[in-house]
Amino acid sequence: MCRIPQPLFVNIGIPLMSYVVLARKLRPSRFDDLIGQETAAQTLRNAVLSDRVAHAFLFTGSRGVGKTSAARILTRAVNCLNPDNGDPCNRCENCTEINQNASADVIEIDAASNRGIENIRELRENVNYVPAKCRYKIYIIDEAHMLTLESFNALLKTLEEPPPYVKFIFATTDPHKIPPTIISRCQRYDFLRISIKKMADFLETVVKNENLELSRKAIEMICRNSVGGMRDALTAIDQILSFTGTSATDQKVAQILGILDSESRFAFIEALLEKKDGEAISYFQKLQEHGHDVNDVLSDLLQTIKTIALVRTLGMNQALFQDIPADDLETFSTLSKIVSADELQQIFHILLELEEQMKRSAHTKICFEMAILQIASIEPLIGLPEIISEIQNIRKSKSAGNSNTENTDSVIEGPAELSGPEKDNSGANQQHSFLKMSGAHKPLTDATVIKNILKSDKTELATAEPAKLNESSPEPKMTEKQHSVTNQDNYSHVDEEKPYV
Ligand SMILES: [Zn+2]
Known part of the structure; x- marks a missing residue:
């Protein structure tokens, strides 16, 4: 379980005459080096300074944000012979040994490969031996969420009351997989994603x-x-x-x-938003030729559409889009003016569906091209308020027409007569059935459907008018007052619909 001492390593663990990758070469050596983790670093340093270091820590956060580095710095800081304002000196005997992975008192366990109960039993036995050289014996348990439940349970007692010279540091990317009984015995530090x-x-x-x-x-x-x-x-x-x-x-x-550079991305998205299907497909094929993976293109496209929708809604506020370069934000704003917010939503949903299709299909490229065609054929949507106001306009013009032909100011034909005399609130019913037809359970519906409905409504009105003029009225005509009451009924009916909209 212990790391094997490697005498070839000198200074900060760099092997002689060999290329060292940047991530290892630039591993943080002091709390200040933890980029983007100022709060956690400051709290840990203060704990070391005031000698109030807890006996168990839980470091959580996504990969590569500095959890293990922080654990190693803390390990050196509490054992350093010449600490410098809470930071390890990185020069003394203890610091050097820990840096070289040569200290017998610092035990790093990779829980992914030592997750069983027998490993934890071994750990529990070792805990009882006092540190060989350092002040504290420290167990760093990386990927702690990989431990089995039995292992966690076996640790509980030790974790609750460890010997005074033992400290545990658990590091994990999935804190929700750690039992609450363990979490409650640890001091938890959440490492943020670096901006x-x-x-x-x-x-x-x-x-x-x-x-x-x-x-x-x-x-x-x-x-x-x-x-x-x-x-x-x-x-x-x-x-x-x-x-x-x-x-x-x-x-x-x-x-x-494997990502799109801004130029190709914006050219592709512009062709897509302008519904130039041929151009969009040719850009897509070019991206393929340059070796971009279809899934990468899709995930980039989803991200871009989301940003365009946000820029469209929230405006070009640099404070809200700190992660986006200023000139890119300008382009996002220009692109957002090409389409409506509803169309962006439709495009986003088509792309989400495409993502699902691509998971199941062996022909991802074909699926993608079909989705481009689908996006190019999107029709703009009409909102429910516009539909209602359009209906009201038609009815108003119809009422005006009636009052002109009959030359009466006090008697106005109400919408109640359109559907026949059986029900006195048939106007409301008609509106209700219209809302049903136009898909009133959804806030928006397809433009062509609405156009057809409006057309049929107009035809109905046109055919109803001459019939009424010829017939004798089957029931007394409504007075203006009655009509306004019916109208109110209509509105209240529409209001009742709203919660379901
Ligand atoms: Zn030191």
């Missing part, structure tokens, strides 16, 4: 120090792709430079990362 700006600022200095050439745009692309994980970002830089040497263009970076 793109903080990460890019740090990587810019790294790139400069390493004499590499990467634009700020390329660095931000790397940061976005790493979703707040510094280790992933450093690994990506290593990968890019081992492919291209000491410099790389933005396009090359995008290609290696």
